[in-house]
Amino acid sequence: MYTLIVSIIVFGALIFFHELGHFVTAKLCGIKVNEFSLGFGPGVFSVKKGETLYSVRVLPLGGYVRMEGENEKTQDPRAFSNKSVPARMAVIIAGPMMNLVLAVILIAVIGFFAGVATTKVTVIPGSPADISGIEDGDVILAVDDRKVGSWDETVSLISQRPNQTLKVEVLRDGRKMAFNVKSLVDPDTKRGIIGIKSVIIRYSPLQSLMSGIQKTLWISSMIFTSIPQLVGGKGVADLVGPLGIVHLVGEAARVGIFNVLYLTAFISINLGLINLLPIPALDGSRLIFLVVEFLRGKPVDPEKEGLIHFIGFALLMILMGFVLYRDFVRLYM
Structure with missing residues (x-):
């Protein structure tokens, strides 16, 4: 139960910071946000403040910020689709960037107290x-x-x-x-x-912050160098899904809070960088479509873009199912 509680907190922090980046940037760009959700599936809790519904859903494996005009055409001047390309790019990139910011904060906290x-x-x-x-x-x-x-x-x-x-x-x-x-x-x-x-x-705010930035950049460079190997098939056996992450969180929790914070920072960096890859359904793919729109002077057909994202999402779900199955076999059989 302790492992489950800590895992929910870790997943919640990762999702919250990622979606918070999208949400805050959208608000700053004057975009109407209809819903800020943590999790997928049926709702567990929701409250509406102003024009935005804030909700918690049953499956803590992701989240979303639902913006007006994000996937449909509308005449609303505050719709996502009616904002400039730079504004939309800022909204998209803000999510992954917040994951990196979270990593810096967590590593800085560790550095402040542990040295x-x-x-x-x-x-x-x-x-x-x-x-x-x-x-x-x-x-x-x-x-x-x-x-x-x-x-x-x-x-x-x-x-x-x-x-x-x-x-x-x-x-x-x-x-x-x-x-x-x-x-x-x-x-x-x-x-x-x-x-x-x-x-x-120990107890140096500036030194701790610098350590957080340096280690985040160092870990990011390590991840970047491993991506080509992963694409080439090497390292696939090391992939872990939600079950594997829960297991890792449980192992870290038994050692101490600093291990949990460092693991969370490491996962957050992975989440931020992977989301920037040009894979359909991820933020990186949406950035590619915005770059194409900027270069050609008009957007890609929304139906075609939506289809590509749908196919990418389906493939990601298949991959997720495969990784979940392998995690289950590795941990419980």
Whole structure:
């Protein structure tokens, strides 16, 4: 029950922030919003304020902002379809962007209370870093001539190079210095290590916010590099659906609240970036249609666009069913 409650909160936060982006931007652009819904299917709760119906529905697997003239022609000057292309693009892109904003906020909260790992280091006595001449208080600037902006980047570069001689550039008392460090192999992870630890900074709003932005960008770059592999069929076995996510949330909840927040941030980044892909029924596809409209000076036939989105939605539902089935087999059989 605890896992279910935490999972509902996680799904709710992801959906709420995504739809909030669409909703707020639509309002700012003067678009009439008929409904703001969390979930699909039969309604559980609803209340109408002004011209907008706010509702919660039984299936917490998505949500929507239903705008006037979004899928039909109308003469209402406040209809979505009657607004400029830039305004409509802003409304569409705001949803995925809010998922990235949510990730920044969650990672910043973690950093504020748990501490932010910086590239300033302490050195383990007798380690390769110590032997090479790196000292406590040095700030790592680059590894093998690749600049690093965060501790995660530093660890990633070093861990990929076990049993190799690395060029590590540091900043010490305002001077840049470079050292050749022979990495070791961690016996547990089989990854490269050189014997340094990050200096942790706690309760710093600015440092926490910067960490949130840096980690969100870093995770986004990792996801972007994995998308071509996914399209090519590699990594499909690692896909998880709602059941798999619930399982992951349960595992994270047993470890602690920070793990739940970080997992939520990671899922939110995935959700935001995937929604920007040019896949029919997703926000990215709608952006493509708006770009085409901007270039040709007139919109694509709404019926044709609607058909493409419908087919895309149907294919996504088939994929969702496949992933759900595989999650069920993997977790319960």
